[in-house]
Amino acid sequence: MASVKIENTEEEILNAAKEVFQQKGMAGARMQEIADKAKINKALLHYYYRSKQLLFEAVFKNAFRLLAPQIGKVLNDDTELFDKIRNFTDSYVSFVIKHPYLPNFVIQELNSNPEFVLKLRAEASFPSTEKFKQQVLEAIETGLIKPIDADQLLINIISLNIFPFIGTPLLMALINVDKIKYDQLLQNRKTEAADFIINSIKI
Incomplete structure (x- = not known):
């Protein structure tokens, strides 16, 4: 008991x-x-x-343990590359809308405590990117996409999905929208970011 x-x-x-x-x-x-x-x-x-820091890390790890298997599954399933990019964007954006503190925490934690990423990497659920990289190479060889470094493509995908969350105040001011409209814009990122990436690499 x-x-x-x-x-x-x-x-x-x-x-x-x-x-x-x-x-x-x-x-x-x-x-x-x-x-x-x-x-x-x-x-x-x-x-x-x-401490508050230890509590924040515990909250983050709990959320990461929910997100990581989703991302890992998307990166390592047998889905065609373009669908994989769409699924990654949809999974990530949907998850972060429910856990909006995560991206800023990652940035803050990596700046103040670079070794924190080693704690995350030690998690059993930390995603592997090897299959994704292999798919990118195969897509280049078969003429599906333009030649691109798989690591660069992954960074592009992650960056386009993360920045709208960590840059919320700045972006709301730049495009002059209120919170309601910006939240809808974030929902639209599920398809907009994926389509942008796919259109930039497909032949």
Whole structure:
């Protein structure tokens, strides 16, 4: 019974923390607010997680463990390359719309703690890109796409999907739209980004 209670308390903490981080980001979140939302005292919160940074990492890893298998499945299934690009974009954008704190956290964490990526890479679910790279080479050889380095293509795909989330305030100001219209624009990225990439490489 004690172990069940511990698991339930930890789950409540992570759920509460996710809500607060989504609303206020890493800098604006307060441990007391997270404790209040989880309906525990701050001392107990610190018993489970000694710092806000460790709690943020736990929330991130939980979300990453949900996203990574989806991305890994897309990259390593037998889907044709263009459909794979569409599926990657759809999976990533759909997921980050539900977890909007993730891209900014990755950037922040890599800047302040470059070794954090080693923790992610050690996760069993960390995606492999080898099959994707092989598909790109085969698509070039068969004349389906223009010659392009597979790593560069993957970086292009990831960049076009990530920046609209980490650059939200700047992009909203540049294109002069409100939050409602920008959220719709993000939904449209599921197809717009994929079509842009495919049109740039196909012959």
